[in-house]
Amino acid sequence: MPVTIRDVAKAAGVSITTVSRALNGYSDVGEKTRRKVTRIAEELNYRPSAVARSLVMNQTRTVGLLVSELTKERAGHYFMFQVLYGMHDRLAELGYDLILVSTTTARQRLVSYLDFCMERRLDGVIVMGIRLDDPYIQEVVDSPLPSVVIDLPLLSDHCGYVMTDNVHGAKLVIRHLAGRGHRKIGFVNGHSQAAVSRDRKRGYEEGLLQAGLGYDDTQVHEADFTLQGGADGLKHLLQCHPDMTAVFFASDLMAIGGLQYARELGIRSPEELAIVGYDDIELAEFSTPRLTTIRQKRSEMGMRAAEMVVAMMKDHATPQGVLLAPELVVRDTT
Amino acid sequence: MPVTIRDVAKAAGVSITTVSRALNGYSDVGEKTRRKVTRIAEELNYRPSAVARSLVMNQTRTVGLLVSELTKERAGHYFMFQVLYGMHDRLAELGYDLILVSTTTARQRLVSYLDFCMERRLDGVIVMGIRLDDPYIQEVVDSPLPSVVIDLPLLSDHCGYVMTDNVHGAKLVIRHLAGRGHRKIGFVNGHSQAAVSRDRKRGYEEGLLQAGLGYDDTQVHEADFTLQGGADGLKHLLQCHPDMTAVFFASDLMAIGGLQYARELGIRSPEELAIVGYDDIELAEFSTPRLTTIRQKRSEMGMRAAEMVVAMMKDHATPQGVLLAPELVVRDTT
DNA sequence: TTGCAAATCCAAAACGTTTTAGATAGACTG
DNA sequence: CAGTCTATCTAAAACGTTTTGGATTTGCAA
Missing domain, CATH: 3.40.50.2300 (Response regulator)
Structure with a gap:
C-alpha cells in the first residue's frame, strides 16, 4: 500500500496538518521542520493522492477530450493528432491532465456525455471533430461545464471555441x-x-x-x-x-x-x-x-483551446471565440 | 454544487447506506425501497462521485496511456491512431477510462512517469511508441504497476506486451x-x-x-x-x-x-x-x-492490450506476451 | 513579572462514497 | 409463547487529503 501523509507525519514527529502545509509551501511552518518534513517525505517516497486531494478541493485538475471522429471514419487524425499534441502539452504545463471521452464511452454506459463528465467530476472539456448534426452539440452548449469546441463556432455562457478563419x-x-x-x-x-x-x-x-x-x-x-x-x-x-x-x-x-x-x-x-x-x-x-x-496552425489550435478552458475553470474567464489566421503555402501544384 | 448521496437519502427517507446498496444492486434492500430510491435518484439527477468512490475503493478504474511519440517525430500516428481507437473502445466496454501520460507531462512536473501514475493512483498503464534506448523502459519493467507494452517484448512480473510477429x-x-x-x-x-x-x-x-x-x-x-x-x-x-x-x-x-x-x-x-x-x-x-x-491488426492490438491490462488489474492475471499474426496484402507494387 | 504579538504548530471537521457489524421487525418453528 | 431465522435497514468507520480555528511557545517591550 502506498505511503500516506499520516506515515510521513508519524515519521517526522509532527501532525498531518504540518506535513500538508510544509509540503504545500505555506508560510506558517518553521524552516527546520519544513526541511525535516521534506526530507522524510522524500525518503519515504511519499506521493500525495490526487484522488483524496480532488475530493476535498472539489476539483480534479482533469479535462475531458470529447472526440467523435475517434469512433467513425478516421480520416480526421491527420488533422487532429497535432491539435491533440499542442493541447496536451499546454495542459500539462498548466498542471492539468487529459482524459479521453469518446462518444463510445458514453454510449456504452448509456449515460450522456455530460453525465460522464459529472461522474468523473471533470473540471472542463474540449470537444473536437463534432458535426453540426451531432446530438451532443446541444448538451455542450447548455452544459454549465466549461467547454471549448474546436472547429465549430459555439459561443455561450460556458462554451467558447477555437478555429481557423x-x-x-x-x-x-x-x-x-x-x-x-x-x-x-x-x-x-x-x-x-x-x-x-x-x-x-x-x-x-x-x-x-x-x-x-x-x-x-x-x-x-x-x-x-x-x-x-x-x-x-x-x-x-x-x-x-x-x-x-x-x-x-x-x-x-x-x-x-x-x-x-x-x-x-x-x-x-x-x-x-x-x-x-x-x-x-x-x-x-x-x-x-x-x-x-x-x-492551419494545428498545434496552436490545441494550445489555445487548452488555455481557454483553463482560464474558464480557474479564473472564471468568459468564453471567447478565437479565430486563427490561415496562411497560404505555395508549392508545386499551382 | 452537485447532488450527493446524502441528498438522495434525505429525499427518500432512508439512510445513505441504503441508497448506496439500492443503487449498486445489493440484495438486502426491499423491492419497493429500491424502486423509490432509484426513482428519486433519477429525479434529482444524482451522479455518484467517481472520485469519492475511487478513494474508498482504492481503485480509479483509470489506465494511463504513455506514448513518447506524442512529443517528438509524429510519423507514428498513422500507426498509432487505430491502436488507440481499439484500446479505448475495449477499455470503455470494460468500464475503464483512459488518461494521457505523454512523457512531456512527466518531464514538466519533474517527476518520473511512475510517480505520475502513483499520484493519480492509476490502476494500470499501456505504453506505446517507446524506444529501446528510452529511459522509461526500466521504470516500466521494474514498476509494480500492471502494464502492457505495445511493440516491445518486455515481460516481467507486472508487465506484458502485445505486438505483431x-x-x-x-x-x-x-x-x-x-x-x-x-x-x-x-x-x-x-x-x-x-x-x-x-x-x-x-x-x-x-x-x-x-x-x-x-x-x-x-x-x-x-x-x-x-x-x-x-x-x-x-x-x-x-x-x-x-x-x-x-x-x-x-x-x-x-x-x-x-x-x-x-x-x-x-x-x-x-x-x-x-x-x-x-x-x-x-x-x-x-x-x-x-x-x-x-x-498489422492495429485495432486488435489496442484491444488485446486493453484486455490484458484489465485482466492483470482485476483478476491478478499473469502478464503474457501476445504475438499477433501478420498478413500479406498483395496490391499493385509487386 | 506581565502582557502582547508573532511564529509555529495541531485537533478536528469536511469532502462523498463503500463496507462492516449490528439493529430491528416480521415470520416461522416447536 | 419463546426462540430462531430471514429480510430489511442503518450508524459509524474508513479512505487520504485540505482547511479552519485555535492552542502553544517564543521573543520582546513595558
Missing part, C-alpha cells in the same frame, strides 16, 4: 489562383455537416466575386474528407466542366486523392490542372508534386 | 518477392532503436536464406520511419545496387516515400522495381500504384 483561408486560395490567371476554378468541399465546410464555401464564393469571376453552383462538389472523396469529387467536376483549369479541395487528403486521380488520367499538375488543398498536413509537403495548400 | 511478417514479404522471381531484394529498415526493426531485419535475413538467396549487409539501409527516410533509403540502395529489382520497406510511410522517389527518377513500379511496405495504413490502399504490404 476558414472564410479568409478559402479567399486566399481563390485570390492566389485568380492571380495565376485561372478563370474557371472548381471546389471539392467536405461534407455539409462540418462547420468548416460552410465557411470555406462562403470564402470560395466571396473570393470568386471579388476576383470578378462568377459563382456557379455546378462547379462545387460535396464529398467527405477522405482520399476517395477527393478523387470522386474531381472526377465529377471534370465531367461537367472539362475546361476547368484549377480545383480547390477543402482538405489536403482530398486534394491528394484528386492528385492521384488526375495522374491516372494523365492530367499533369500544375501544367494542366492547378490543385490547392487545405490543412497543410505532413503529406502535403511530400506528395508529388508537392501540394499548395492553406496552413 | 514481425519476424514472420518480414519472411512473408521475402517469400512473396522470391516467388515472383526477385533475386536481389533490398531492405530499408526503421531506426535501430525500435524493437520491431530488429525483428523485421531478422525476418528479412532468415527469409533470404530460406529462399536460397544470400544475405548481403550492403543491401540493408537504416532510416527513420518517415517519408523522407524512405526516399533517402531507396536512393542510397540504388546507388550501391543499381541492379536491385525489389525493395522491402519497414513501414508503409517509408515505402510511399520510396515510391515517390522512384517516380521522380522515372522508375516504374512494379515493372522495374517491386516495392513492399509494412503496416497497411489507409494510405497504402490509395497510393498510386497501390502498395503491397503487411497488414
